[in-house]
Amino acid sequence: MSLDPVILFFLLGLGAGALKADLRLPSAVYELLSVLLLLSIGMKGGMAMSGVPAGELVVQLAAVAVMGLVTGVVAYGLLRLSRGLARSDAASIAAHYGSVSVGTYAVAVAFLAHVGVSFEEYVAAFVVVLEVPAILLGIVLARGARPEGGWRALAGEVFLGKSVVLLLGGLLIGLIAGPVGLEGISPLFFDAFKGILALFLLEMGLVAATQLGAIRRHGVFVLAFALVMPLVGAIIGAGFAFVMGLSLGGALLLTTLGASASYIAAPAAMRMAVPEANPGLSLTASLAVTFPFNVLVGIPLYFRILQAVWPDAGG
């Protein structure tokens, strides 16, 4: 099983960043890439949803929302084992890990294409649903029912954040326009997808590298958590995938979502709603440890294990 080239871009970014190479993608490029990724993942999910019975879909989406909460609670439980960690920090980190990373999801999709395993395309809709619940949970854990600025302002931060709006907007566009309608925009949004993902991972590698220095500062507990929690989240995700009867491909995606930690929606929301939590802590864990871990080690590992145990897998 050879390495997917998008991973090589991530490694290039990581290496260039670690060596302090004079290479920086302007923030406008990052914005463009992330907008394209979010929209196309959303649209893929939307196109696929039209084929699925509405009742079944609602049940699955509800299950997935529960999964986000479960992952968040488990993460919080693990984090509270440390005496040194403030409650607000534990809650904020838990929100990150209960929520999901769209970049990690995209890598898992590319991985499945690479190994030639199909999946339920509507899993993309799960990404949208998984983003939000754990963030709300984290706020409640940190501040009871009193987020900074009030729930109204907070709802704005959470539901009107870039990633939710673009994923949901893409979903609706995909649902309404369908595959035939979207044919015209497919060169940019679907054919170029993997190239865009490659550039995005180059940038994420550069960003992760600048965060690497911070790991030391934040101590061994957070580092350990950022390596262990993906495995725990993966198990939760795989469990839900099994109960929901997903195929091997779909199971890998839900497992990866469980294992992944948010670095777009959750940081933005927690910064506003739980300002006393240290944003460096959660971002370093999710971006500099868990993201590389999942991309480089986690996804292939989860796949091997699932392949060995999954009902519908050939192996």
Place this chain on the structure above:
Amino acid sequence: MSLDPVILFFLLGLGAGALKADLRLPSAVYELLSVLLLLSIGMKGGMAMSGVPAGELVVQLAAVAVMGLVTGVVAYGLLRLSRGLARSDAASIAAHYGSVSVGTYAVAVAFLAHVGVSFEEYVAAFVVVLEVPAILLGIVLARGARPEGGWRALAGEVFLGKSVVLLLGGLLIGLIAGPVGLEGISPLFFDAFKGILALFLLEMGLVAATQLGAIRRHGVFVLAFALVMPLVGAIIGAGFAFVMGLSLGGALLLTTLGASASYIAAPAAMRMAVPEANPGLSLTASLAVTFPFNVLVGIPLYFRILQAVWPDAGG
């Protein structure tokens, strides 16, 4: 007749903007998208021009220039009906409506592809010719023959503005290189065109939404004008299309051009040449009212009507 997905992107932008979602495309992305759109529209026109007899083309381009002036004069006449509107404001708004919107044109082109109606590709050359005359007219109407800074400086603002340069440059490139020469750059400039238009419309939706608040401030007369003038301009455009003997597709495009109002070339030029005109007034009218109206309602409406009456139309 289903909705073209690019319209859905515009609605997404409009909705996200109205809800004050945390979604902004950096100006560099907007610049990139608009440069790509202008160049590819220009090149399409240029490629098509080589097939048209030069004499006929010159006549048609001259007719189209007259059309721009006519539309501008009619707009000015309508605007002068209001007592509250300063002469400079009327002149500036008239310049916007006599000139044209490249984004609206692109949506009409996508619409024709969507409904499977062909058109004279060289109509793209009309876009270039239509941009300028009404702007010069507006300056004369506002200040007689004395624009701020003198005609020399002004010519620079008008003819050396981004949209004229790129449309005209694209035209020349298309004319010189021809379809075979441009094959190599077709993935970026032609295949990806519709996806780029979709992103551009997402951004335009966001921008239009931020302007919506200004409508109220500018009063009901300007709002009414911005809704009525497209219909008037459409009639003028359709009339010229009829006289010029265009096909149904070409007629829709010229009608749409007549109905559309400039939001790139005209604002830039009027700001410099007629600074006493309120730029908010004209931009709100053209961007927040007329643009959405044409994109969402106008184009399909014009098409239905033309389809019913046009000589060469099947319907």
Place this chain on the structure above:
Amino acid sequence: MSLDPVILFFLLGLGAGALKADLRLPSAVYELLSVLLLLSIGMKGGMAMSGVPAGELVVQLAAVAVMGLVTGVVAYGLLRLSRGLARSDAASIAAHYGSVSVGTYAVAVAFLAHVGVSFEEYVAAFVVVLEVPAILLGIVLARGARPEGGWRALAGEVFLGKSVVLLLGGLLIGLIAGPVGLEGISPLFFDAFKGILALFLLEMGLVAATQLGAIRRHGVFVLAFALVMPLVGAIIGAGFAFVMGLSLGGALLLTTLGASASYIAAPAAMRMAVPEANPGLSLTASLAVTFPFNVLVGIPLYFRILQAVWPDAGG
């Protein structure tokens, strides 16, 4: 032999810039374009390298490194003919001309595709090797063995500059992933390549035009050098190509590399290592004179001559 359309984009940029048109691509767009170009040139070289025996490749790369030094030394010799030019300036300009321009290389590749002549794809690897040696040479010529800030810091500037990192990174990715692995990212990195090059040349035309004014300031000697040195470099490049037994296509590329002058890696490195050299001098020469000369006149000229004399050429 008709004009390649990418050249038309360069002329458009040059014209728009000379007329002071209101057209500027944001620096973020320039960054994106140059990152894409560097990565895809690197990857093409890497993919091709896997087919070449390692031993032969090492010999060729070593020969090419020598070629960079030879070109730099010859350039320095020519420049020292002028009494008015400080030693540091001569050394800095020599470094630019011994190093190479990736943009010029890309135009030559497009030229070969346009005229339908094939080439050894692994020549892209030469670009990486040619970038560095002349820069180091220039520093030694200017300051003996004592660059500003010390060699350590300098090595960082040179080897960890954007162009070396991306070319080398692309090379490794291409080598590891191979053509099959890179299929998924080919729409963005390979199919869109020529369109991206066209936009890049538009921008380079705009930049070159702003530098044109500076030519006058820098006197006729530098201008003459910037026109003569490409021819000298071309001869050196063609000589090495002959000795190395390249095909007509490969020879054109190496000739062009010899003729080209760096405007990314060399300026950045010389600014830091030889600050007393006037950066305007070298940049104007390489960007405003040599680059346009090669793109508009040089490449077709070198091709004609090579075609007439090259062993394997049909003509």
Place this chain on the structure above:
Amino acid sequence: MQRKLLTIITEASLERRLIAGIKQRGAHGYTITEAYGEGSRGVRESGFEKAGNIRVEVVCDAAVAERIASWLREHYYRDYAMILFLQDVEVLRPEKF
């Protein structure tokens, strides 16, 4: 005429709240530029989401500047990367500020 120029450098994610709060405390305008930098809370760079800073300038009278500064001190100093400083400036149309 003399007015105060209050400059605030802080996290980009605070932008909306800052603008609302500044206006509420009597400022008639503000100007923002994107910035990056380093301080007691480490390096803050743009390039990834809202990791960068904004540099907000407010020209106003001393009382408004004082109100804004103490609001910021109470609500944001503890939890956000933020500095602010105050200068005297001469303006041409003092009634604007």
Place this chain on the structure above:
Amino acid sequence: MQRKLLTIITEASLERRLIAGIKQRGAHGYTITEAYGEGSRGVRESGFEKAGNIRVEVVCDAAVAERIASWLREHYYRDYAMILFLQDVEVLRPEKF
């Protein structure tokens, strides 16, 4: 040595005329940063054509600052979004400014 720092915040579309006018009135240099903001003429944001502001700084002597300011007051104040303010600054090479 004391010099004046004149800061002008205005519409991006004025950039060329501003630069020409500033130099004509004796300034030896200027620095521009992109900005956005709000004032009496409403919100001005970049992101669409030249809808944003520029922030122009000129270090110069008092006479030049005065000349530039009164030129701007006469020609641009009425019709353009614009503010300006003046400060004292200490420079190292006064002969440059």
Place this chain on the structure above:
Amino acid sequence: MQRKLLTIITEASLERRLIAGIKQRGAHGYTITEAYGEGSRGVRESGFEKAGNIRVEVVCDAAVAERIASWLREHYYRDYAMILFLQDVEVLRPEKF
């Protein structure tokens, strides 16, 4: 409390060395914005590689400002496009700077 605001406008390519040197001379922070402009070394614009300027602000005490300024004067004034100027500013938490 009074502190100094030192503003340095110079070539973007100097950024890393500048930051290192500033911190080494006792500054506790800095803020950078991207800029372009013109001076004795001609027009400097971004848009192509690192052709633009950066505008670096350091809030610090007078001694640190002096140290930084004289370091810049000795090492960079001759060969790089650079200006700097100094102002008094009032800060709220003087112990930070």
